[in-house]
Amino acid sequence: MKRRPRRSLPAVLVALVVLAGCVLAATVAVQLIIGEKPWISYDSVASALHGVRWSDPLPALAGGGAALLGLILLVSAVVPGRPTVLPLDGSPDSGASRRSYRSTLRTAASTVDGVSGAKLKVKRRKVVSVVTTGRTNTAGLADAVRAAVEHRLAQIGPATVPAVRVRVKATRSPS
Known part of the structure; x- marks a missing residue:
């Protein structure tokens, strides 16, 4: 019997990030439905992303950061911790x-x-x-x-x- 610790910290962090994104998307959607000015304008985000090229450093940095974060979360989930x-x-x-x-x-x-x-x-x-x-x-x-x-x-x-x-x-x- 070697019970291992739960990986609750990485799971909680991912859950909080996803929850924050969902709350933001739901808030913007409700603001659009009731006719108020949304916190984040879809048109401004779309026009900013439309001007970005694949050869620019911003997409490479964002992709590299997302890949690094995913790798850290994967390693923390796979590597066993000290037995409890x-x-x-x-x-x-x-x-x-x-x-x-x-x-x-x-x-x-x-x-x-x-x-x-x-x-x-x-x-x-x-x-x-x-x-x-x-x-x-x-x-x-x-x-x-x-x-x-x-x-x-x-x-x-x-x-x-x-x-x-x-x-x-x-x-x-x-x-």
Whole structure:
């Protein structure tokens, strides 16, 4: 089970652009029907476009921009994002959300004696933990945190076990 994120941002942007175009066309059509002066005159748009040649830079730039926008939207729809649910060993339908996975591992890192705070990032193939301590002597603290996080990973049982990297920040310097 590897649920992927939805591609809602590109879909919302395209929907808003199409909606704005439809609202503008409907407004101009209603203005023409009731006999008011439209916001955008069909005659002025048609005469401006009639004067443009294919060899001019404006159509090439507009076409290139539309093609680039289409390519960006296509790539954002095809390229998979980070999984929102990380697969676990065992049954094929078991998984843990990325958020709960991160908070469980952060709690394991925080419970080590001498750690005052922990920040944790779950990346594709590794877990990076940055712990802060009030100790002046940080020898062995990184190994203790790594062991605690790896023990919690063994309890969770992910399908692929990530490498654990720990960095220790001391708030006080040795005198």
